[in-house]
Amino acid sequence: MAVSNFATKDLVSGGIFVLAGAYFAIESLNYEVGTAFRMGPGFMPLFLGSVLAALGIAVAAAGWNKVDAEKPLAPSWRGIFLIIGVVIFFGATIRGLGFVPVVLISSFAAAMSSRLNSPVFSILLAITLTVMCTLIFVIGLGMSVPLFGLWLGPLGA
């Protein structure tokens, strides 16, 4: 997406900073800003958010008339979806499913995010990792988490 004379890199990162800065600045208006003497909870975020937005504009402007040096590699969508999916899955199910099934499924899915890993290799890796993590975290470090969760009915602790 070539936007006329701007370097894409600078334009996008600048845009992100402007959006983030604007969010923090606008949201902080809901809190008491206070005075310089007695600053309220909104003072710093309002100030810093405005600074960030200004910096974002400067970053984008710095890309004026700059050509994108090299074409970036295509993102690995498979990797992004699987890895981020694994993290969300882990958080959502660790309490219900319990440690062993969650780690097993998560490590299999994480391994599959690499194009170089075959399903068989991923299964073997998942089993190895599950044994390792169970030994280290649950048995070794005494992490308080059920090995099998309540959702699994009779299996669950």
Add this chain to the structure above:
Amino acid sequence: MDIIASLGLGFSVALDPVNILYCFIGVLLGTLVGVLPGIGPTATIAMLLPITFSLSPATALIMLAGIYYGAQYGGSTTAILINLPGESSSAVTAIDGYQMAKMGRAGPALATAALGSFFAGTVGTLLLAFFAPPLARAALNFGAPEYFALIVLGLLVSIALAHGSILKALAMIVLGLLLGMVGQDIYTGQPRFTFGIRELYSGLNFVSVAVGIFGVAEILRNLENEKGRDIMVKAVKNLWLTKDDFKRIAAPVVRGTALGSLLGILPGGGHILASFASYSAEKRLSKTPEEFGHGAIEGVAGPESANNAAAQTSFIPLMTLGIPAHPVMALMVGAFILQGITPGPNVINDQPALFWGIIASMWIGNVLLVLLNLPLIGLWVKMLSIPYRALFPAIVLFACIGCYSINQNIYDVYAIGFFGVVGYVLMRFGCEPAPLLLGFVLGPLLEEHLRRAMIISRGDPTVFITRPISATLLGLAVLAVVIAVLPSIRKKRKEVFVEDD
């Protein structure tokens, strides 16, 4: 001064069998992550923070420190053997180290790196022992304005020393500062930016932010371009140096150590800068500069000593002022806080055993590293053949399990995913992630000291320039930025950091 007695106390702590064991585990893990691709000390320390929770403070910090300087050793091994610096500071070592390996002199190159690092580590540790106490004493007189100025100085100098666009680094710091403000306000208890989620009231989890940005984002980046790596050197022979080699490396090691010790104290990438500076100094001083780039042993000895010395002295600002110089030190702050200790000038008086124990353990860790790296080099060569595709699923899992185990809070896990994506997107568009983490750690401190300073001064902002120490510090901060944007320095920065990408 009773520095001998203090060091004696330190060694009595560091030589405790449990501490030696964890120091060993630390340097072992450090070497391992230095050798392994795609995972650096920042992500490792972040993932292991939760595990150290159950250890005593001294033991935990000894181990985490070991990971950091251990990684400097491991990074040079891969730089020499496969021309792939495991750590950014080893990038320079790769230039001549890899050439030496190609000529069949991998052994001497590795030995030079290890011995130079050991010497530098010893000197760096001694400097830390000598300079930390007076600095900490001076810092005890610091009030809120001074601390505010100091944090500003730290943040701005770290930009000047970082590579890439200064504007972007500045924006990343501010973004980090803002993210650090998520959670309840320290003075009024007002929840900020929490979307009404109760779990966010205590703020974003620091470990989640660190493993998200330095672990997950890095993995997503590596998945863009998957390839194996070739290992040229299968076996390393002849580890010992000849008399002639010793003569050639002596001066570069000493000079590298001096440079590194000095630059290591600076915030930001002091150790990276140190190795580059040492390399160019050695090249300039050499009688045979044409040898550089073609396997000059001086080109390994100088930079390796410099980056290791810097790794040690970068603990000085942390141990005396509680101000982290770079992301790894920011994680160390997190480790202190997890243990219920506020890092800063009080640590040396309130917890002398901890303070001196950590310092003494660094020297012991350096001894362990030489033992680990030279005789066991064959093992590390084997480690190099572990493919990344088998490694990164373990990193993802360790990150999730580790973060969850701190507070059993699933939002900490979601935060990893969020910051993984944020870090990845920003990295793709040319923003370095390190300043963000630094800002995130320092954000709450910055706000607290600013607000306290304003209350003390009754709302008069000139307090920062009428108090001499804070005025000096702020002046230095402005100077650092001005120097960094000067055209001639900018050109130099480009040269220095060009090989770092």
